[in-house]
Amino acid sequence: MGYKLRPHDPASEVRKVVRQGIDNAIEALGAPVAERAEGIHQARKRFKELRALLRLVREPLGREFKRENQRLRDLGRALAESRDAAAMLECWDLLAERFPKPFAEEGLRKTRRRLRDRARRSETETSGIDERIVDATAELQSLCNRIETWTLDENGFELFAAGVKRTYADGCAELAKARLDLSDEQLHQWRKRVKDHWYQTRLLAPSWPTLMRLRGDTLKRLADMLGDDHDLAMMLQLMQRTPDLFGEPDQLARLEVMIAERRSELQSSALKTGGELYVDAPDALVARWRRYWSDAQR
Template identity: 30%
Template structure:
């Protein structure tokens, strides 16, 4: 399902269409039974991604158009699923490390996997009640969206993109200044939202903007992996055993700290390039792409779009 607005059509109708598709997708995903553990974890991940897309779409709008009857159930669904998703995230971190840096974990991988799997299953049992609560909130949202069609211009979309880019840029500056977990987590969230908003508007010139969207998403994933590596270190530190396979726990901690520091350095380097263009310049550029697009792709350009 493409998360892209058809810019030659009415922007308000397009936003409503995209949000309805995402909510329907999330409801379908939440119907997956927890008995199928792998499919269930993938479904929760994808459902939360659909919610993030909806939030990013709403944040393109002026505040008076993003009405509370849309915002409240969306926030409630996200909060209901968040503890369940947090319980599952460590397994993905472990899988990613094993795939990308198998030498880092070495013989500790099967031991860690066994121990973390027990924690994940316990967390899923504790928080699985969040799924029906999220589904109730999403059904409420779907009812509201059925009759929702905001009056919004292309110019307002460009201004919304500028606001989202500015939020991400400011979060990046704050993270570089402090480099603590809270600041980096905020940067990740803002960057993820900014990437989704740019993806929504990428029909202005798909061949060019696809690469820019991909790099922004890559940065958001790096920041998420950095956070998850920190959580993994906490879990390893709490283990009572001194050896994990043939690897001493202290040695594993040293490897994890090194990978953690390198990942942050790489994120800052990529961030400097992603944020090199000012929010005003980026929004104006997308507006010009739209205005210059062939007829039938981005018709009816509007004035004042920067």
């Protein structure tokens, strides 16, 4: 996300960034059929970024936050299935990078070809996708028209302070839960809060570019670790539903061992990185970011 909130007239900055996100999402949804899967993927990224921005101004938005957040959430869900098969192929290739020798064998190469064909079919066989793209574009245009009615009355960093605190505190809470419960669902919940904090860090980067960029880069690595782990969890579910897609039983057993090993690596690294990022109390992080913003204004 190249959008930034600069330390002047923050309410206008928020509206400007929302419009940019909407325009980019609409452009992505208009991709040619051959590029549709990637276009939808990019549009759904814009939806998540916009939701993170909404969480940044959740308190001043009041009731509008819930309505707008739900609309963007529903848009992403309506377009999700067209991306699943492509994501599985990407997940397979990342696993192959970690275990190049076994993945060079003919049996696993055949499995990749089946996953590739499945991804290609999904690009053309997704039922009703044209209608859903039209509906999503119309909803985004409607959102653009509603922006001027939003209540964003707080001045300076106070427009964002409560949103920064809540998002960061939620990430701390989800990390604490993940340390006790490494279930797929719990790690997924933590990942969502990490991505919100990452998007918000990038949005506020102009307040102190070097430090905020470093934090954003580390948050991105953490989100990628958790995302790769989640994709592997989805692959295991797909293996259980359609084992023939992945080959003979002995090959499935070998895959399960490699997936378990890779997930253990990812989860250990994520918990370590998360402990380094979520070390401050929420009030302390907000106070530091407020100082950054004030210094940037001066």
